[in-house]
Amino acid sequence: MSEPARAPGGVLDDLRDESDALDLLVAALPPGRWTAPTPAPRWSVAHQIAHLAWTDEAALLAATDPAAFAAHVAEAAAAPDTFVDDGAEALAALPPDALRERWRAARARLQAALRALPPGTRVPWYGPPMSATALATARLMETWAHGQDVADALGAVRPPTARLRHVAWIGVRARDYAFAVRGLAPPAGEFRVELDAPGSAAVWAFGPADAPQRVTGPALDFCLLVTRRAHRADLALHAAGPDADRWLDIAQAFAGPPGEGRAPRKETR
Structure with a gap:
């Protein structure tokens, strides 16, 4: 997949805004609503947010410590069918306030790390390495998609945006x-x-x-x-x-x- 020929700032701004919009959707949920099932089999609202937090933490590791991320990928390769679900399951067990704060911290640190990368830096990932722009684009896509699962679970309608x-x-x-x-x-x-x-x-x-x-x-x-x-x-x-x-x-x-x-x-x- 070729990559966008543009600086990462714009897509990182849009990633921040997409994440903030989803955060606003779940911020006032009572604890019982975090266990509401979403269209993804066996995943609740908490699982969806936990998955985003887990993946943002993985992306942060890739951007800041490639050697540690390589060890993480090797661990994932040893359990390819369960690794992602296991990560979501572990974080979904946190109290909602703690889970939301962990997600907020992960995405804020990822924003800062990607903005600080020198131009042309390639970030390792589960497939081929990517630029900061491409990684931010992938994170936005996934944030929007899992946000749709949350919206569907809550009966919310999200207005589409230019993002x-x-x-x-x-x-x-x-x-x-x-x-x-x-x-x-x-x-x-x-x-x-x-x-x-x-x-x-x-x-x-x-x-x-x-x-x-x-x-x-x-x-x-x-x-x-x-x-x-x-x-x-x-x-x-x-x-x-x-x-x-x-x-x-x-x-x-x-x-x-x-x-x-x-x-x-x-x-x-």
Whole structure:
């Protein structure tokens, strides 16, 4: 996956704002609501916040102590099916106030660490090393996606923002990975993706304008699709071309196994 050709400041500002918006959503929850189940099997609201705190701490370790992060990756490789869930489970057992403060501390320290990295620094990660910009983009995508799980659990509606452009970008760039992780050959040519930006008449465009295969629709719907937070049948996305159509069935913006995804709310034929 190629990386954004821009300085990390803007996406780090957006990551901070996305995290703050989710923090505001859970800040006033009574303790009993932290155990509310989310659409992720066996994960409560507390598990979702715990996972974000755990991953922010891992990213901080990668940015500040690559050798210690390498040991962490080796530990993860020894238990690939349970390592992430175990981390979320351990932190989710904390009292809600303590969990929220741990998440706040982790993300604040990660912000400072990424901003302090010299230009061109590559940060090790579970896959290939990434720039500070790319790592911040991935953290924003995951914060937004897990925030959607929390919002769904609480019956809250989050207004889409321009920050979704980062999620859309990473979803587009991860196209070939979505095919490869399922043992499929990626399409040979690029697609054109045109997304209606939230709250404006702007269109976010990715890929060659003359690409014969394309995807169009609302940016929010595309982001819900590539984070696998909604089923394609429930979204107003349109594909032109067989490969683009296949992509909408399997798209994902995150690394790792795709999981089961969401069941459709609408009846399908």
